[in-house]
Amino acid sequence: MDRTAPLPLALLRGTATVLPRAVISAITAALLRGLLKTHPRLLENLTRLEPAIVHVIASDLPYRFAITVGRAPITLTVVDRIATGADAQVSASVATLVDLLEGRIDSDTLFFRRDLRIAGNTAVVVGLRNVLDREELSIANELEALCGPLGGTARRLARALEVIADSAGARLAAMHRTLHPPGTEAQDLTADVRRCHEEIAALTARLGTLESRRKRQADKIA
Amino acid sequence: MSIRYLELVCPAGTPSALRTAVEAGADTVYCGFRDCTNARNYPGLNFDFDELCAGVTYAHARDCKVLVAINTFPRAGDESPWHRAVDHAAAAGVDAVILADLGVLDYATRCHPNLRRHLSVQASAANAPSIQFYRDHFDVRRVVLPRVLSVEAVAELIAETGIETEVFAFGSVGPMSEGRCYLSSYLTGLSPTSEGACAPASHVAYEEIDGRVLSRLGGVTLNCFARGEPAAYPTPCKGRYVTHGQASYLFEEPVGLNAIEILPQLKGAGVTALKIEGRQRSRAYVAEVVTTFRRALDALERCDEGTPTGQLHGNTEGGKETCGAYQKGWR
Numbered sequence: 001m002d003r004t005a006p007l008p009l010a011l012l013r014g015t016a017t018v019l020p021r022a023v024i025s026a027i028t029a030a031l032l033r034g035l036l037k038t039h040p041r042l043l044e045n046l047t048r049l050e051p052a053i054v055h056v057i058a059s060d061l062p063y064r065f066a067i068t069v070g071r072a073p074i075t076l077t078v079v080d081r082i083a084t085g086a087d088a089q090v091s092a093s094v095a096t097l098v099d100l101l102e103g104r105i106d107s108d109t110l111f112f113r114r115d116l117r118i119a120g121n122t123a124v125v126v127g128l129r130n131v132l133d134r135e136e137l138s139i140a141n142e143l144e145a146l147c148g149p150l151g152g153t154a155r156r157l158a159r160a161l162e163v164i165a166d167s168a169g170a171r172l173a174a175m176h177r178t179l180h181p182p183g184t185e186a187q188d189l190t191a192d193v194r195r196c197h198e199e200i201a202a203l204t205a206r207l208g209t210l211e212s213r214r215k216r217q218a219d220k221i222a
Numbered sequence: 223m224s225i226r227y228l229e230l231v232c233p234a235g236t237p238s239a240l241r242t243a244v245e246a247g248a249d250t251v252y253c254g255f256r257d258c259t260n261a262r263n264y265p266g267l268n269f270d271f272d273e274l275c276a277g278v279t280y281a282h283a284r285d286c287k288v289l290v291a292i293n294t295f296p297r298a299g300d301e302s303p304w305h306r307a308v309d310h311a312a313a314a315g316v317d318a319v320i321l322a323d324l325g326v327l328d329y330a331t332r333c334h335p336n337l338r339r340h341l342s343v344q345a346s347a348a349n350a351p352s353i354q355f356y357r358d359h360f361d362v363r364r365v366v367l368p369r370v371l372s373v374e375a376v377a378e379l380i381a382e383t384g385i386e387t388e389v390f391a392f393g394s395v396g397p398m399s400e401g402r403c404y405l406s407s408y409l410t411g412l413s414p415t416s417e418g419a420c421a422p423a424s425h426v427a428y429e430e431i432d433g434r435v436l437s438r439l440g441g442v443t444l445n446c447f448a449r450g451e452p453a454a455y456p457t458p459c460k461g462r463y464v465t466h467g468q469a470s471y472l473f474e475e476p477v478g479l480n481a482i483e484i485l486p487q488l489k490g491a492g493v494t495a496l497k498i499e500g501r502q503r504s505r506a507y508v509a510e511v512v513t514t515f516r517r518a519l520d521a522l523e524r525c526d527e528g529t530p531t532g533q534l535h536g537n538t539e540g541g542k543e544t545c546g547a548y549q550k551g552w553r
Contacts, residue, residue, distance in 0.1 A: 045266065049265060049266065050265070103504065103506055105504070105506050106503055106504040106506045106510075108455075108502075108507065108537075109506075111453055112452050112541060113452065113453075113536070114447070114451070114452070117435075119428055120427075122426040122428065123265055123422070123423035123424040124265075126423040127264075127265030129266070130235070130236065130264065130267045133236060134236040134237060134238050135238065
């Protein structure tokens with residue numbers, strides 16, 4: 001797969017939400033096996049970390065991922081949204097987590113912006129971040145590889161579905177705008193401006209009257 | 223290597239960051255070994271000997287230099303990791319080592335006389351007699367200046383010492399006396415100057431309460447960020463402390479150093495090299511910052527009007543930037 005091509009995230013997130021837990025578990029386990037196979041130093045470096053379980057919480061998915069590091073075998077499993085027992089937790093949206101994993105965004109920058117939350121053993125999280133950033137990972141490539149000879153077809157299909165989904169989303173948004181025009185506030189604003197103009201005109205007239213009266217009184221005194 | 227304008231010295235915390243920096247236009251990259259001999263000794267970071275050798279080959283093939291920071295201070299009676307690091311750097315064919323400790327400088331001078339030596343900012347050499355001492359006794363060829371000098375002071379030092387200088391262009395403001403700061407040791411029991419990690423991750427903890435984030439180091443709360451407020455590193459110098467009933471930044475506010483607006487002044491001062499800080503940052507940071515500075519330096523070389531300055535404030539602590547001491551308006 002073209003490394004620069006974006007992962008069809010909306011499709012991925014939608015699929016990950018509706019698929020049965022067992023299927024998601026099987027895919028994530030296969031994904032990890034693929035990553036460790038294509039990046040042999042990744043396994044070595046993950047094993048060198050302090051032994052720990054890290055929960056990766058995608059804020060827009062109904063479950064968590066649990067990764068064990070610091071001992072063989074390294075595992076990646078799907079656990080319940082409210083699962084406990086982690087030594088550390090990392091939370092962000094799916095899109096942010098994928099960008100992090102594929103090296104498109106800096107984790108410290110996310111932390112400064114408060115778009116990434118960490119809790120528990122900070123050393124483990126820092127170590128995991130550094131070990132992953134050492135590799136040039138591509139989830140899209142790994143997912144395509146999982147599909148074997150049908151990988152290319154799956155990629156094209158995924159992209160087509162993403163385009164269709166984007167297009168449908170845009171049409172729905174347009175329909176929503178038609179049914180719920182955002183003009184209410186603007187109309188109120190226009191009315192307010194008109195009222196202001198009328199008040200200014202009235203005040204100007206009043207001022208003119210007062211000015212004339214003052215002038216007449218001044219002439220009378222003179 | 224041809225110095226296109228000011229030499230751009232870029233961070234490489236990992237082999238992938240090294241490749242990223244080279245591809246983004248670094249003239250030079252700097253890195254460290256996976257141990258206490260460098261001041262970025264964080265888990266999962268840095269190079270082993272084989273990775274360094276591969277990195278040197280990769281960089282040299284693309285006309286880029288490699289420096290190795292061996293810039294912490296040996297523990298009494300345990301100098302061997304530092305000596306081994308110097309030996310390995312020399313064996314890997316690096317272009318220079320960045321040293322701070324007198325003993326390590328002496329070892330490198332005696333055992334590897336042809337290995338170019340730079341003085342780390344950790345040595346905190348900020349005046350002419352100090353720099354001349356290192357230059358004359360250890361043939362130090364370049365000094366990395368602490369971030370406490372104005373552009374005028376930098377120019378005076380260069381004129382007085384005649385030595386190559388490297389100054390920080392992007393990263394932390396760093397007003398502390400570098401290499402001599404023990405605030406972190408006080409809270410953690412670990413020395414940043416000999417263990418290689420200020421605010422070591424093993425002693426850092428975050429807790430979120432009702433949208434506010436508390437950062438702690440060694441059990442001491444250093445800061446509390448309100449919902450939506452930009453966060454900062456959990457270092458004692460950037461802690462928000464309560465005095466007279468009011469919380470404020472006593473030492474340093476979470477603001478990043480960005481000298482991209484004053485590159486002409488730094489060039490005019492006679493600076494040789496610009497250092498981008500951030501070996502502990504991801505390669506995405508390296509790509510963005512190095513690319514931006516490369517464009518700015520190339521534009522400056524062409525004497526283009528309106529040097530591109532990019533939008534780097536998103537990468538800085540607190541989302542804010544300053545020229546720091548270079549343009550200091552305080553006494």
